[in-house]
Amino acid sequence: MAGHHHHVDPNAGDRRIAAAVGVNLALTVAQIIGGILSGSLALIADAIHNLSDALALVIAFGARKIARRPADAKMTFGYARAEVVAALINYTTLIVIGLWLVYEGIARLITPEGVNGWLVIWIAGFALIIDLITAALTYTMSKDSMNIRAAFLHNVSDALGSVGVIVAGVLILTFGWTWVDPVVTLGIAGYILWQSFSEIGHVIRLLMLGSPPEANADAIIADMRAVDGVADVHHVHLWMIDEHRSAVNAHIVVDLGAWGRADAIKSVVRQSLTVHGIAHTTLEIECSRHACQGAGLIGDAPAIVHDHDHTNGS
Structure with missing residues (x-):
């Protein structure tokens, strides 16, 4: 992908994540105890979400460590x-939590229970402070990594949940509206589900070897075809190696009279791809007389006949 990224020092980032995990685990314990004592489902929901924050950060921490390993024979892309x-x-964890909170919130609306408003307010207020500290620790790193961004969104949604719990506690104290507690729970669940579904699509696209969202495949193919000496292009594969690197594989058919400068043509095609932010290219050069028969433009077609000499470029 094209773009400029501001990278955080890995060790400094690890220390921030470790600190965020510590405060979230402490907060989870406090919220669960407070939720049980106060009878607040919203506070318990916030506590469970906070526990997921801590687990998300642990997963993010481990993934960061693994991701920094260099490429090897088993993982040639790193x-x-x-x-x-x-x-x-x-x-995925956030989606499961969101659906569970919807179920519990509806159940509590059907069968209301008493809630200690003051205890809810104090615990939720403390939780909000911790959530904001954790979000601050991970905000900078979230700009550069979908992994950390997922953990960051855990905390942002949890901070909003804490605000909702505080509002619920105030309304319960002022008007005795115990139904506000499950309504706030449903609001927290709705936000969690909305954020998760809006972000998970890009993650799945990357794992499914999808093309970069900002990439224009037609424009990329047109630029390759526009190179002097290129007769055609086929077997084009455009995908994301990781969040910040994209790649292209393609077969380039060279005009009959241009075969003597095939390497130069390949170099120009590769240069045309850098304009689109392509970090890695593998180009197979074919003479137009012996090009693949029945080849598709995008991806692979079945029963392709290869009866030509070719030069590989990487």
Whole structure:
């Protein structure tokens, strides 16, 4: 992908994540105890979400460590996608939590229970402070990593949940509206589900070897075809290696009279791809007389006949 990224020092980032995990675990314990004592489902929901924050950060921490490993014979593109897998786990967890909160919130609306408003306010207020501290610790890193961004969104949604719980506590104290507690729970669940579904699509697209969202495949193919000496292009594969690198594989058919400068043509085609932010290219050069028969423009077609000599470029 094209773009300029501001990278955080890995060790400094690890320390921030470790600190965020510590405060979230402490907060989870306080919220669960407070939720049980006060009878607030919204506070318990916030506590469970906070626990998921801590687990998300632990997963993010481990994924960051793995992602920094260099490429080897087993993982020739490196281990950067460990962070993408971690993001998928975190978003999936958020969706499960959101659906569970919807179920519990509806059940509490049907069968209301008493709630200690003051205890809810104090615990939720403390939780809000911790959520904001955790979000601050991970905000900078979230700009550069979908893995950390997933963990960051855990905290943002939890901070909003804490605000909702505080509002619920005030309304319960002022008007005795115990139904506000499950309504706030449903609001927290709705936000969690909205954020998760809006983010998980890009993660799945990357894992499914999809093309970069901002890439224009037609324009990329047109630029390759426009190179002098190129007769045609086929077998084009455009995908994301990881969050910040994209790649192209393609077969380039060279005009009959231009075969003597095939290497130069390949170089110009590769240069045309850098304009689109392509970090890695593999180009197979074919003479137009012996090009693949029945080849598709995008991807692979079945039963392709290869009866030509070719030169590989990487």
